[in-house]
Amino acid sequence: MNLFTLLEMAADAMGDRVAISHGEHDLTYAELLVAARRAAARVRAAGATRLAYLAVNGPAAPVALFGAALAGVPYVPVNYRLTDTEIAALLARIPGALLVSDTVAGAGAVAGITPAELLAAGAELAGDAPDDERGIAVELFTSGTTGAPKAAILRHDNLMSYILGSVDFMGAEADDASIVTVPPYHVAGISAVLSSVYAGRRMVQLPAFDPADWLALAARHRVSNGFLVPTMLQRIVEHLGDTRPDLPALRALAYGGGRMPPAIVERAMALLPQVDFTNAYGLTETSSTIALLDPDDHRAACAASDPALRARLGSVGRALPTVEIAIRDEAGVPLPAGAAGLVFVRGDQVAGEYHGLGSLLDGDGWFATRDRGWLDDAGYLFLDGRADDVIVRGGENISPGEIEAVLAEHPDVRDVAVVAVPDEQWGEGVGAAVVLCAGSAVSAEALQALVRARLRSSRVPQLVRFVDALPYNETGKLLRRVVREQLGG
Amino acid sequence: MSVQYKAGAKLVSTVCDGQILVLRVPAVPVDLRIGGAPVVLASAVGDKTAIDPALSGGIQTGKRYTDEAETMEFLCTKGGAGTISVDGTALGIKAAKALPSSD
Numbered sequence: 001m002n003l004f005t006l007l008e009m010a011a012d013a014m015g016d017r018v019a020i021s022h023g024e025h026d027l028t029y030a031e032l033l034v035a036a037r038r039a040a041a042r043v044r045a046a047g048a049t050r051l052a053y054l055a056v057n058g059p060a061a062p063v064a065l066f067g068a069a070l071a072g073v074p075y076v077p078v079n080y081r082l083t084d085t086e087i088a089a090l091l092a093r094i095p096g097a098l099l100v101s102d103t104v105a106g107a108g109a110v111a112g113i114t115p116a117e118l119l120a121a122g123a124e125l126a127g128d129a130p131d132d133e134r135g136i137a138v139e140l141f142t143s144g145t146t147g148a149p150k151a152a153i154l155r156h157d158n159l160m161s162y163i164l165g166s167v168d169f170m171g172a173e174a175d176d177a178s179i180v181t182v183p184p185y186h187v188a189g190i191s192a193v194l195s196s197v198y199a200g201r202r203m204v205q206l207p208a209f210d211p212a213d214w215l216a217l218a219a220r221h222r223v224s225n226g227f228l229v230p231t232m233l234q235r236i237v238e239h240l241g242d243t244r245p246d247l248p249a250l251r252a253l254a255y256g257g258g259r260m261p262p263a264i265v266e267r268a269m270a271l272l273p274q275v276d277f278t279n280a281y282g283l284t285e286t287s288s289t290i291a292l293l294d295p296d297d298h299r300a301a302c303a304a305s306d307p308a309l310r311a312r313l314g315s316v317g318r319a320l321p322t323v324e325i326a327i328r329d330e331a332g333v334p335l336p337a338g339a340a341g342l343v344f345v346r347g348d349q350v351a352g353e354y355h356g357l358g359s360l361l362d363g364d365g366w367f368a369t370r371d372r373g374w375l376d377d378a379g380y381l382f383l384d385g386r387a388d389d390v391i392v393r394g395g396e397n398i399s400p401g402e403i404e405a406v407l408a409e410h411p412d413v414r415d416v417a418v419v420a421v422p423d424e425q426w427g428e429g430v431g432a433a434v435v436l437c438a439g440s441a442v443s444a445e446a447l448q449a450l451v452r453a454r455l456r457s458s459r460v461p462q463l464v465r466f467v468d469a470l471p472y473n474e475t476g477k478l479l480r481r482v483v484r485e486q487l488g489g
Numbered sequence: 490m491s492v493q494y495k496a497g498a499k500l501v502s503t504v505c506d507g508q509i510l511v512l513r514v515p516a517v518p519v520d521l522r523i524g525g526a527p528v529v530l531a532s533a534v535g536d537k538t539a540i541d542p543a544l545s546g547g548i549q550t551g552k553r554y555t556d557e558a559e560t561m562e563f564l565c566t567k568g569g570a571g572t573i574s575v576d577g578t579a580l581g582i583k584a585a586k587a588l589p590s591s592d
Contacts, residue, residue, distance in 0.1 A: 001496065001497045001510065001512075002497075005510060005566060008566070009550060009551065009566050009567075012550070012567060013550050013551075128499065128531065128532075131497045131498075131499070133497070157496075164512070164553065164564060165585075166588050166591070167588075167590075168551070168585075168587065169550060169551020169552075170550075170551060178590070178592075188592065191592045192592045194592075195590065195591075195592035196592070198551075199590070201590075225590055227591070227592055252589060252590055254589070254590060254591045254592065256591070276589060278589045278590070278591055280591035280592075282591075288591075288592065289591040289592070292588065292589065292591055294588075294589050295589060320588070321585075321586050321588075
């Protein structure tokens, strides 16, 4: 299988529909197909073995993704926010690539081309895309929040399985449009392109997120859909205050990519009552979404008085029909509903593979996400942080998530991160970095008392430090390593 | 005419515009037809014959077709007037739960 099939089908069935809006420019599916064939011809002419992309989101990103597929080489989007040194280190790992960038010229074994040059008129590579068994579609460098970035491998079969299993071909209305503001180097940036093309939903590209720009662009293009990482939705909600935005065409917003405080979701639902909210949970290694909390789940949870049902607003929903999710303990033994452990996932879209490390799937095809969590008796998945973030206090495993959830309920707390801090007696202790709402004042003792009243005494943060903001990367991932350093870990 | 197919193979009808992509097949040869006539590889040129009226319900782009036991699955990449059949039995559209967009 080859991803290029998705674009061929779209161009064949709805060639005149607009695929991409960027600034004042529109590109139809027929034009996107031609542009991808030109990009593939450029890859072949350069004798390149990869097509790398180092730029903000623009029409050249989808063109490069499909062009690489047709040329039969991996597409490698690189994070443009990295330092020059970090970028050079990543480029050294992809010799033979053709690099699309307007800021970094080719270097060493990497040849360079600008996005405009990639899109320029030229020869097209005719014919069918190669159907190499287990061909690699995308190589994505993980964010490396805990170490050197790993190069995750996503094969055509993985991504095709995700798209065919979760997206209806031409399922979008002719005037639907999705605002895309996740960067191209994030797995959600890849899946946004593939899903939108297969559904026939116009992509409105917003290269740099800003809440006011997002709202203005969504209004101008009568956007119907969108995907946001949690910090983006939070910033939109805060930007709006008590004012409901005038977005009559907006029907659906999905969010994911990190921990989302339920209070923000409730606030967003109140501000946008006509919008369907979907929480999507997935990883780079799983070709994006593996579980969904759908709009009905959101409404049911908000309306519920039963605490167990209400709590589902904080869950990431249930597994896709094509995916299995299981919880296991540290020894690999499956756990029943309600028991917290490690989240495992299985399905054709699950790649679980890195360059240099090979496949990390076990003999039965299960992938260890390294996320901690538990399933309720109806199969709703609740996440509880990363396995690596667990605080080990005197042999007792403490999950930061449950303490953060309690602290986040305090009306004066805007954001909070709980991490391990050094402790002479216990080895590790509980530390909390707390961001207060503007103009609020609350004592560390009051927050400690709140935790003591709700959880066991071992959960009470021995260190509470008030900070102006928590360190997130640009796609909303909390940099716990940095918090640990700030708290003296 | 039974043939052992493999996932990823692109096949075209010889009696209509229909084209399909093999997503999943059993590890045994099957007699795969569209509109009553055996399919051919996209790269091959087949003899154009007439559509079998009994197998003229058609296929739609983007739909997945499967047998009752779901031992095989084909994606229609281009719609056509012929129906897909395997070993004489017509395939049906695979029912898929509608999911909200998560991208």
